[in-house]
Amino acid sequence: MLQKPRSRGRPNSQAERERDWGHGAAEEAPSTSRGAGSSQEARSSSSQGSRRAEASPEVGPRSQQQLELKVAELVQFLLIKDQKKIPIKRTDILKHVIGDYKDIFPDLLKLAAERLEYVFGYKLVELEPKSNTYILINTLEPVEEDAEVRGDQGTPTTGLLMIVLGLIFMKGNTIKETEVWDFLRRLGVYPTKKHLVFGDPKKLITEEFVRQRYLEYRRIPHTDPVDYELQWGPRANLETSKMKVLKFVAKVHNQDPKDWPAQYCEALADEEARARPETSGPAPSS
Amino acid sequence: MTDVHRRFLQLLMTHGVLEEWDVRRLQKHCYRVHDRTAAVEELEDFINNINSVLESLYIEIKKGATEDDGRPVYALVNLATTSVSKMASDFAENELDLFRKALELIIDSETGFASSTNILNLVDQLKGKKMRKKEAEQVLQKFVQNKWLIEKEGEFTLHSRAILEMEQYIRETYPDAVKICNICHSLLIQGQSCETCGIRMHLPCVAKYFQSNSEPRCPHCNDYWPHEIPEVFDPEKEREAGTSRATKRSLRSRQH
Numbered sequence: 214m215l216q217k218p219r220s221r222g223r224p225n226s227q228a229e230r231e232r233d234w235g236h237g238a239a240e241e242a243p244s245t246s247r248g249a250g251s252s253q254e255a256r257s258s259s260s261q262g263s264r265r266a267e268a269s270p271e272v273g274p275r276s277q278q279q280l281e282l283k284v285a286e287l288v289q290f291l292l293i294k295d296q297k298k299i300p301i302k303r304t305d306i307l308k309h310v311i312g313d314y315k316d317i318f319p320d321l322l323k324l325a326a327e328r329l330e331y332v333f334g335y336k337l338v339e340l341e342p343k344s345n346t347y348i349l350i351n352t353l354e355p356v357e358e359d360a361e362v363r364g365d366q367g368t369p370t371t372g373l374l375m376i377v378l379g380l381i382f383m384k385g386n387t388i389k390e391t392e393v394w395d396f397l398r399r400l401g402v403y404p405t406k407k408h409l410v411f412g413d414p415k416k417l418i419t420e421e422f423v424r425q426r427y428l429e430y431r432r433i434p435h436t437d438p439v440d441y442e443l444q445w446g447p448r449a450n451l452e453t454s455k456m457k458v459l460k461f462v463a464k465v466h467n468q469d470p471k472d473w474p475a476q477y478c479e480a481l482a483d484e485e486a487r488a489r490p491e492t493s494g495p496a497p498s499s
Numbered sequence: 500m501t502d503v504h505r506r507f508l509q510l511l512m513t514h515g516v517l518e519e520w521d522v523r524r525l526q527k528h529c530y531r532v533h534d535r536t537a538a539v540e541e542l543e544d545f546i547n548n549i550n551s552v553l554e555s556l557y558i559e560i561k562k563g564a565t566e567d568d569g570r571p572v573y574a575l576v577n578l579a580t581t582s583v584s585k586m587a588s589d590f591a592e593n594e595l596d597l598f599r600k601a602l603e604l605i606i607d608s609e610t611g612f613a614s615s616t617n618i619l620n621l622v623d624q625l626k627g628k629k630m631r632k633k634e635a636e637q638v639l640q641k642f643v644q645n646k647w648l649i650e651k652e653g654e655f656t657l658h659s660r661a662i663l664e665m666e667q668y669i670r671e672t673y674p675d676a677v678k679i680c681n682i683c684h685s686l687l688i689q690g691q692s693c694e695t696c697g698i699r700m701h702l703p704c705v706a707k708y709f710q711s712n713s714e715p716r717c718p719h720c721n722d723y724w725p726h727e728i729p730e731v732f733d734p735e736k737e738r739e740a741g742t743s744r745a746t747k748r749s750l751r752s753r754q755h
Contacts, residue, residue: 285557285579292512293588332552333512334505353506356532362525364514 275314280321286310287325291337295349298425300448303345340426340447348426350451373402373411374427377418378449379462381428383476389433390441393418422446454487455480502533504549511560512575515585515646516660519571520734546573563663566611566656566689569703569732574663585664586647592627594638598647600624601639605656606669606676611689612654615639657688680704681718696720706731 290310294301311318326337335349380396381388394404402408404415411417419441422428426448433440456470459480463470471477506529511517517525523542530539540548550559557579563572577584586595600621604613618639619632630638639655642648646660657665666686670677678687682704692699698719700708706729709715715724 281555282557282579285555288556289558289577289584293585296512297588328556331500332505332556333508334502335509351509353502353509358528358532359506359510362521362528363510364517 280317283310283314283321284324284328287321288328291325291329291347291349292333292335295335298348298448300340300346300348300426303347338451340451344447348448348451373414373417374422375453375458375461376400377422377428377443378445378453378458379465381443381445382455382458383462383473387442387444390419390430390443393443418443427452455483500549500552503529503537504545504552506532507545508549508575511573514574516572516574516658516663519573522573561663563659563685564701564703564732565659566662566687566701566703568729569701569706571732572659572663574660576664578667589645590638590641593625593630594641596626597622597630597635597638598642601642601648601655602657602661602665602669603673603676605688606673606678610654611678611687612651612656615653615655618655662686662688682708691724691726693717693720693722694725695722702729703732705729 287306287310290306291301294305306322307315307318311321314321322337329335329337329349330352334351334353336352337347338350340346340348376397377393380393384392397403397414402411402414406414408414418428419430423430423446426446428449429444429446431442431444433442455476459470459473459476463472466472470480507526510525510529511522514521519542526542526545527539530537539545546560546562553559558575558577561574561576563574564570565572586598590598597618601613601618604617604621605611615636619635622630622632622635639648639650643650643655643658646658648655648661649658669686678690678699679685680687680690680701681698682700685701687699687701690699690701691705696717696719698717705724705726708718709724709728710731712728715728716722717724
């Protein structure tokens with residue numbers, strides 16, 4: 214059996230520390246966590262000098278290349294995390310990418326946000342003001358034909374999520390879970406039955422969409438049997454709008470959005486509010 | 500950098516690896532959405548332009564070829580890291596370790612393939628949560644679905660995606676075990692080898708090197724090249740023939 218020279222001998226504690234990254238990276242951790250981990254590594258003097266362009270943890274002037282690499286790692290981290298549609302916590306960013314560069318974190322984040330928007334067309338936004346969690350918003354409008362050339366499902370702009378968002382909005386921005394299923398049953402979607410396209414619709418709506426912050430799911434107190442209410446989550450407000458959802462509902466009914474005057478007014482007001490200049494950007498509120 | 504390029508990048512990222520024909524389709528789609536009137540730039544230039552912007556982010560759109568039939572493929576790869584980073588976010592620790600074990604078996608093997616049995620026998624040595632063989636079988640299938648491995652008759656080799664993304668990492672981690680193609684000097688997993696001097700060549704590299712050569716000889720020791728010379732990949736011919744890619748791939752047998 215051939216000897217496999219493992220030039221990277223990482224102490225076990227290192228692997229432990231990096232377990233959180235993604236679903237737990239082992240020895241061959243991504244450069245992002247290596248960036249953070251290398252600070253510890255340098256102290257135990259086992260850093261891999263052979264690897265090119267590794268961010269040095271030494272305090273003191275950091276080279277242009279080191280900074281560039283840190284921003285690159287941050288961009289990659291944000292892209293990969295957002296792909297899972299899980300909001301990215303600032304603490305995770307600090308832990309897994311920034312590490313010793315904590316003092317310049319706001320600048321790094323700003324640079325990363327700029328690159329993300331210029332290169333990929335993604336805007337880094339805070340989920341809610343002061344929440345210290347971020348998501349990426351697409352500045353490019355999704356187009357129907359995108360579905361033909363993409364390699365994944367994409368953002369659920371049509372389908373079950375849109376239907377639920379539509380239901381919630383049309384019913385006055387909050388709806389009981391029982392009402393949702395009453396409606397979906399008519400479309401052949403049941404909470405207890407496996408669906409060909411959606412899999413487990415109950416899990417999708419009450420867990421997945423909630424985790425992704427598209428929906429909020431709260432228990433209604435003093436209800437027997439227990440009932441829950443569903444509302445738009447912060448991500449829904451960022452990725453779509455009342456007007457877009459109203460247009461979707463209108464299209465489904467083959468009608469005009471103005472056929473629902475109350476909702477139309479509400480959607481218009483929402484559009485006006487959006488048009489006003491934003492007060493909070495992607496810069497961290499440190 | 501325009502919206503054409505941005506949409507292209509966004510959509511390219513949704514694929515782990517993409518064949519050239521689909522990349523062209525994607526490019527045309529992006530032009531159609533954002534700039535109908537503009538002439539579609541030559542793909543190579545288009546990609547080079549994007550890569551010059553990506554350089555500061557230590558990523559690039561890399562072009563490679565499938566090892567069995569030489570189809571050009573593209574993937575967005577990370578230059579700053581030499582590890583399995585994209586995989587790291589999709590798989591658990593023990594799953595990544597299973598991949599690593601399979602990778603080592605593949606690199607050490609003579610044919611570039613590792614048998615399912617041999618991989619599964621290493622299940623007890625995995626880091627992280629204990630994994631049963633049955634579970635490991637499913638994880639291997641997950642690797643195939645996500646285009647990290649290819650399965651052929653119960654044996655596994657690296658998908659072109661894995662080769663594109665991990666070549667650097669593999670060459671640095673296994674410098675002694677790694678095989679290199681004598682023609683293109685890139686990482687070689689599957690290929691043909693000279694029975695006399697042992698040098699190796701990718702199948703598509705063999706095809707190109709010995710094209711219309713009736714007496715193929717080893718470029719290193721000049722001995723007669725004993726293997727069947729494959730055909731050079733011709734995208735036009737394939738489309739005309741209308742042969743399904745799946746069928747074509749299964750017709751290719753390993754050369755060793």
